[in-house]
Amino acid sequence: MSTNFETVHDLPESCQQAVYDLILAVADSKHLLGLRYGEWLGAPVLESSIAASAMAQDEFGHSRLFYSLVDDFVQAGLPQRQEVPSEYRNIEVLDQPFESWTDFVAANALVDAALLVQLEAFRNSSLMPLRRFVPKLIQEEVFHLQHAQGWMSLMTNTSEQSRSALQQAIRKIWDPILCWLGKPQSDSEKALLGAGIQDIDSDGLRTRWMEQVGPLVEQGHLDLPVSNDTITGEWILGSSLNWDGWDESFRRASKTGPDAETFAQIECFSTHSYPVGT
Amino acid sequence: MLPTTLNESQIWEALKEVEDPEMPISLVDMGMVFDVSVEGANTKIQLGLTATACPAIDFIFYDIRERLKKEGCEDIEIELVWDPPWTKERISEEGRFILSTWGLSV
Numbered sequence: 001m002s003t004n005f006e007t008v009h010d011l012p013e014s015c016q017q018a019v020y021d022l023i024l025a026v027a028d029s030k031h032l033l034g035l036r037y038g039e040w041l042g043a044p045v046l047e048s049s050i051a052a053s054a055m056a057q058d059e060f061g062h063s064r065l066f067y068s069l070v071d072d073f074v075q076a077g078l079p080q081r082q083e084v085p086s087e088y089r090n091i092e093v094l095d096q097p098f099e100s101w102t103d104f105v106a107a108n109a110l111v112d113a114a115l116l117v118q119l120e121a122f123r124n125s126s127l128m129p130l131r132r133f134v135p136k137l138i139q140e141e142v143f144h145l146q147h148a149q150g151w152m153s154l155m156t157n158t159s160e161q162s163r164s165a166l167q168q169a170i171r172k173i174w175d176p177i178l179c180w181l182g183k184p185q186s187d188s189e190k191a192l193l194g195a196g197i198q199d200i201d202s203d204g205l206r207t208r209w210m211e212q213v214g215p216l217v218e219q220g221h222l223d224l225p226v227s228n229d230t231i232t233g234e235w236i237l238g239s240s241l242n243w244d245g246w247d248e249s250f251r252r253a254s255k256t257g258p259d260a261e262t263f264a265q266i267e268c269f270s271t272h273s274y275p276v277g278t
Numbered sequence: 279m280l281p282t283t284l285n286e287s288q289i290w291e292a293l294k295e296v297e298d299p300e301m302p303i304s305l306v307d308m309g310m311v312f313d314v315s316v317e318g319a320n321t322k323i324q325l326g327l328t329a330t331a332c333p334a335i336d337f338i339f340y341d342i343r344e345r346l347k348k349e350g351c352e353d354i355e356i357e358l359v360w361d362p363p364w365t366k367e368r369i370s371e372e373g374r375f376i377l378s379t380w381g382l383s384v
Contacts, residue, residue, distance in 0.1 A: 061331025065360075136330055136363035 002196035004126045008072040011127070011195065018191035019127065020073045021249040022198075024081065025089040026118060027066035029180075032090035032258060033111055034059030035265065039097055040104050051147050052104070055112075058140045065133050072129070083270060085257030089250045091180045093173040095258050102162070105155060106169035109148035110177050110213060116141050117208040118181070118198075126196035149216060156220030167222045174224065176253070179241055181205040186248045210235035284349055289314045289321060292349050296341045299334040303376050305342070309368025312359050321346060322355045326364040 005011050011019060038056035043049040074080045081087050091111060098104045119138050125131040155162040182189050182202030192198050200208070210226055214235040217224050225238030245253045258266065284292070293314070294306045305311055305325075313324035323342060327335065339356055346354050366384055369377070374384050 057329070057331040057333075061329060065330060132359075132361035133330070136360045139363055139365075140330060 009076045015191040015195040018188035025251045028090040030059045031063035032094035085263045088257035092176045102165045102169045105151040112144045113212040121198040299337045303373045307370045307373030320353045
């Protein structure tokens with residue numbers, strides 16, 4: 001049986017950095033996802049504007065809890081992250097605003113699913129403060145995927161134009177999201193599993209992600225590299241992931257961070273210098 | 279006023295008068311008060327929020343402190359709890375009745 005850790009101070013030094021990296025990557029990704037959802041209060045229908053705002057609120061709340069753990073790490077002696085875009089560890093596909101509602105739906109299905117399977121892997125975490133708040137977050141996430149599923153089914157059933165636009169939007173973000181779930185056999189993966197921070201390895205997370213996303217791809221007849229083994233029922237990834245330039249501690253291939261406009265928005269929250277309305 | 283020590287049931291009674299900022303019922307009827315403990319002059323409240331992104335945290339903390347100060351409590355500790363998570367099953371019968379009269383179904 002593995003040891004449980006009541007605070008981040010109790011974590012063995014050998015895994016502290018890996019845990020900090022992952023917690024900050026989740027915090028930044030949820031923060032940015034909340035911002036992106038919040039930019040779509042003008043969704044195509046009123047119900048989705050309300051859903052976008054509710055999902056944004058959830059993501060902000062979740063990032064707040066993850067950032068409180070980040071603060072604990074800083075108090076335990078890890079360096080404070082500098083407030084510059086290149087230090088942000090959000091999942092790369094959130095660097096820029098969504099260009100269309102189709103991009104929104106693609107991210108709603110794929111990014112939210114990735115963050116959810118990561119949360120699920122924390123359910124039995126040895127890091128107790130994390131384990132305690134995770135069930136509440138998962139409870140709040142339920143309707144996010146329902147929203148994405150509803151829109152994916154609408155877009156793939158109504159016209160060939162919307163189906164192919166969705167397919168393109170998903171292709172654009174497919175690889176970075178699968179990579180975000182972690183590099184197999186990396187030192188940080190070994191540290192996270194060894195200390196019992198998460199209970200499944202990165203390939204296991206990808207399988208769980210495909211179990212969420214695969215059926216939507218199949219139902220929508222989308223041409224994407226995932227298929228279902230008719231004998232075993234398992235979802236299989238049809239392409240290999242490109243890890244060139246991948247930085248596992250940032251969970252990104254590029255260290256550009258959010259674009260200038262987005263970062264200005266983030267900065268005004270932390271410095272309380274709000275833009276004057278026009 | 280001199281600091282006084284209330285017992286736990288008196289604290290629960292006082293908290294029944296603190297309303298949820300967004301609902302017309304008390305924090306106790308909302309099922310948000312998870313535990314109350316008194317040790318000497320120290321009063322500890324365990325509070326569960328309905329949502330992780332609750333925008334009213336500061337109001338709720340302020341209202342709890344103000345109400346308990348009226349009873350003479352000075353050393354008030356409020357701890358947020360997420361485990362077990364708040365669910366609507368925690369709303370009391372009385373709370374459900376009041377919410378239904380406001381047209382809210384639970």
